[in-house]
Amino acid sequence: MSAGAEHPILDPALAPPFPVAALSVLRNPQLRKNVAHAIDVIQAKRARLVAEKADWQELRTAAAAIRDHVLENLGAYLEQFEERCTAAGGVVHWAADAAEARRIILELLREDKADEVIKIKTMTSAEIQLNPFLEAAGVLTYETDLAEIILQLGEGEPSHIVVPALHVNRSQVREIFARRMGIENLADDPKVLTAAARNYLRRKFLEVPTAISGANFLIAETGAVAVVESEGNGRMCLTLPRTMITLAGIEKVLPRFADLEVMLQVLARSATGERMNPYTSLWTGVTPGDGPQKFHVVLLDNGRSSILKGKTERQTLRCIRCAACMNTCPVYRQTGGHAYGSVYPGPIGAILTPQLMQMQHAQSLPFASSLCGACYEVCPVKINIPEVLIDLRAQVTDKQRNTFGRLFDPMYLGMRVANVVFSRAWLFHAAQWMGRIGLRFFTRRDGWIHSLPSMGRKWTQTRDMRGLPKQTFHAWWDERSKEAR
Amino acid sequence: MSIATVSRKQILNRVRAATRNSTAAEAASSYATLPRSYVGRGLMNLEECVDRMAERLREYDAEVVECAPNELAEAIRAQLAANGRRKFVVPEGLPAEWLAEGFEWKIDHDLPAQEVEQVEGVMTACFCGVAESGTIVLHHSTMEGRRVITLLPDWHLCILRASQIVETLPEYFVRCEKPPRLVTWISGPSATADIEMTRIKGVHGPRILNVILARDEGSES
Numbered sequence: 001m002s003a004g005a006e007h008p009i010l011d012p013a014l015a016p017p018f019p020v021a022a023l024s025v026l027r028n029p030q031l032r033k034n035v036a037h038a039i040d041v042i043q044a045k046r047a048r049l050v051a052e053k054a055d056w057q058e059l060r061t062a063a064a065a066i067r068d069h070v071l072e073n074l075g076a077y078l079e080q081f082e083e084r085c086t087a088a089g090g091v092v093h094w095a096a097d098a099a100e101a102r103r104i105i106l107e108l109l110r111e112d113k114a115d116e117v118i119k120i121k122t123m124t125s126a127e128i129q130l131n132p133f134l135e136a137a138g139v140l141t142y143e144t145d146l147a148e149i150i151l152q153l154g155e156g157e158p159s160h161i162v163v164p165a166l167h168v169n170r171s172q173v174r175e176i177f178a179r180r181m182g183i184e185n186l187a188d189d190p191k192v193l194t195a196a197a198r199n200y201l202r203r204k205f206l207e208v209p210t211a212i213s214g215a216n217f218l219i220a221e222t223g224a225v226a227v228v229e230s231e232g233n234g235r236m237c238l239t240l241p242r243t244m245i246t247l248a249g250i251e252k253v254l255p256r257f258a259d260l261e262v263m264l265q266v267l268a269r270s271a272t273g274e275r276m277n278p279y280t281s282l283w284t285g286v287t288p289g290d291g292p293q294k295f296h297v298v299l300l301d302n303g304r305s306s307i308l309k310g311k312t313e314r315q316t317l318r319c320i321r322c323a324a325c326m327n328t329c330p331v332y333r334q335t336g337g338h339a340y341g342s343v344y345p346g347p348i349g350a351i352l353t354p355q356l357m358q359m360q361h362a363q364s365l366p367f368a369s370s371l372c373g374a375c376y377e378v379c380p381v382k383i384n385i386p387e388v389l390i391d392l393r394a395q396v397t398d399k400q401r402n403t404f405g406r407l408f409d410p411m412y413l414g415m416r417v418a419n420v421v422f423s424r425a426w427l428f429h430a431a432q433w434m435g436r437i438g439l440r441f442f443t444r445r446d447g448w449i450h451s452l453p454s455m456g457r458k459w460t461q462t463r464d465m466r467g468l469p470k471q472t473f474h475a476w477w478d479e480r481s482k483e484a485r
Numbered sequence: 486m487s488i489a490t491v492s493r494k495q496i497l498n499r500v501r502a503a504t505r506n507s508t509a510a511e512a513a514s515s516y517a518t519l520p521r522s523y524v525g526r527g528l529m530n531l532e533e534c535v536d537r538m539a540e541r542l543r544e545y546d547a548e549v550v551e552c553a554p555n556e557l558a559e560a561i562r563a564q565l566a567a568n569g570r571r572k573f574v575v576p577e578g579l580p581a582e583w584l585a586e587g588f589e590w591k592i593d594h595d596l597p598a599q600e601v602e603q604v605e606g607v608m609t610a611c612f613c614g615v616a617e618s619g620t621i622v623l624h625h626s627t628m629e630g631r632r633v634i635t636l637l638p639d640w641h642l643c644i645l646r647a648s649q650i651v652e653t654l655p656e657y658f659v660r661c662e663k664p665p666r667l668v669t670w671i672s673g674p675s676a677t678a679d680i681e682m683t684r685i686k687g688v689h690g691p692r693i694l695n696v697i698l699a700r701d702e703g704s705e706s
Contacts, residue, residue, distance in 0.1 A: 034681075041682035058523040065519045073512035075501040080509055088666070094493040104489075146688065147679040163679055170680050190680040194688055201689070206598055222664045232636065232675035232690030239632045240598055250496065255516050257664035261655040262523065264670070275541070276618035276672035279690060281632075284666040289595055290631040291667075301496045308503035 008157045008338035012357050015341025017364035022339035031167050035336040038166035039327045045273025062262045064382035067318035070253050071308060077220040077253045084223030088285025090295045098128035101300050105245055106137055108296055112243050114210040120234045121145035122214025123161050124247050124300060126343040142204050144233035146197050153180040159337030162271050162323040167336050211237035215248035221256040224284040228267060230277050238281050244292035250299050251317040266380035270322035303356040312391045316351050318381040325375035325385060331368055347375035351388040359395055366392035410455060436468045443467030527652025534616045534650045539698060541619025545673025546686060547694040557699045558582045564642055564695055570605035574634050578627030593634050601633055606640035613657050614650040618672055622657060625667045641691040648701040
């Protein structure tokens with residue numbers, strides 16, 4: 001969509017490793033400018049509204065504890081949700097993986113004789129790649145969130161989980177809308193563009209009888225589903241159609257209705273820097289005379305149950321998808337979302353994606369971080385992302401350690417040699433001496449090394465290196481004590 | 486066993502094998518010990534709550550007028566007259582005196598969506614107002630109406646009584662005797678910031694929100 005960028009691949013099984021995928025973004029100044037602008041705005045708003053909340057840390061503690069409690073007792077709460085939702089007139093389906101979820105949803109649509117469907121923004125549906133599947137099966141999908149329309153009409157991919165089109169600027173949106181909606185003389189004013197989307201969708205809301213949503217929360221106590229949004233497209237999809245299909249990860253459960261008193265307070269502040277998002281809807285099964293009279297929930301596992309096993313990894317599933325971690329991440333700020341090769345970018349994506357892939361793909365993601373810890377600090381459910389990152393790095397390294405290919409890996413060989421050298425003082429001194437002589441040829445007059453040949457280039461192509469001092473600390477110390485005598 | 490029940494069993498087994506494998510009763514007893522040291526009840530008196538509610542609503546660009554309890558019907562008439570619209574939808578349960586003369590009132594007895602879309606505005610009561618975030622809560626009772634009537638019209642006039650206002654979100658949850666089946670939390674008119682983070686008011690829901698804050702008997706002190 002942006003000039004010069006290749007079309008991003010957000011399927012973790014097919015996407016290139018993070019450093020490769022990041023290159024095309026790093027070479028695209030327009031894209032970087034769009035991303036930086038958007039997250040600067042959200043971050044400033046978030047910081048202001050979190051600061052005014054005197055009990056922010058207590059809310060985080062409560063939110064983390066509630067989410068942990070749910071995960072620890074997930075089996076009991078899922079069964080309770082199923083029972084209550086069914087009693088309220090909903091139908092609960094269970095999907096072990098993405099393929100099963102897609103098949104269930106298509107069957108429900110066929111039962112309903114639906115050849116088109118309106119959608120509320122749901123990252124879970126992007127995770128299972130639902131839209132291309134439905135389109136191939138002859139069902140037209142209409143995204144209704146403004147950002148999702150921009151991406152659907154522009155054939156782009158989401159780069160953020162709350163504002164998925166933050167990498168697209170107004171003139172790019174104008175171009176997409178003018179071309180795809182057939183509007184001449186469209187101004188690039190966000191107000192005009194938003195109005196164009198409103199008109200474009202109004203008929204669809206009134207005419208398409210089937211809708212698909214995600215869920216922010218499932219309430220075990222009552223079998224209710226909550227959706228948090230801003231635009232009202234969610235309310236339209238939840239209210240006007242005859243049939244509603246909700247796709248939700250199994251981890252989305254909350255024990256009780258009243259737990260929303262914590263979650264709604266932390267979610268909006270963290271996600272968009274608002275005291276409360278404009279609209280939150282909660283519905284329980286079907287209500288005669290109000291809203292869809294057929295309601296299905298598809299509970300999706302797709303790798304989640306395997307994340308529950310490890311205590312450290314389990315905290316990944318506390319996530320309530322606020323995106324505060326990506327907004328604050330110095331790596332995301334530079335690369336945007338597409339480099340992560342998944343619909344879940346940023347720090348949470350770096351830990352969630354490889355685990356959802358059962359550590360078979362996306363193995364570069366745990367390394368796509370400086371471990372600065374900013375993500376942990378802002379996380380409303382206190383996920384210690386650096387801790388999980390380190391744990392996953394260890395898993396990746398352990399796996400590589402046991403392969404034959406390691407014998408050709410310069411990093412592995414270098415570490416083995418270092419292991420020998422660093423554990424023997426005489427070898428270490430000899431290495432220092434040789435290094436001082438060898439590096440002298442590359443050290444400029446300013447004392448810095450700007451470029452090294454062969455393997456060393458990997459280090460110096462993105463940073464300068466201090467030349468080695470003429471004297472080691474040990475040598476200096478010895479000399480000094482001799483002089484003192 | 487059908488494929489559907491196989492997956493259900495498989496997922497629950499995997500989940501239970503990876504976790505505590507607790508019963509609902511065990512879950513409930515550990516739930517009771519969760520830390521909840523955040524602010525529950527606020528410190529403001531009713532007067533301050535009402536002021537804060539009005540202030541926060543105005544920050545969302547909602548128009549807010551306050552009135553004494555015996556002036557409510559007059560305040561409604563004035564708001565209707567001032568905004569220039571004529572054709573309104575209302576839920577079944579509103580007091581007759583709220584439906585001012587000189588306007589066209591459509592009472593929602595299961596009106597089809599297409600008809601709701603034809604009106605110019607909607608007037609409803611509400612269940613609660615949360616002052617801290619300027620949130621209006623609808624439980625969709627007969628005074629608040631079906632969800633569709635507060636969604637399609639472009640203008641929403643909401644009557645909020647001072648006694649319905651709480652300071653904090655947790656206080657609202659205390660007011661719910663049992664969990665409601667349907668809830669809509671409304672914090673200002675619909676909005677988006679999807680294009681360059683520029684906040685645009687009014688995407689799909691009502692573009693204009695007007696609130697009449699009615700003092701209750703004896704709340705003036």
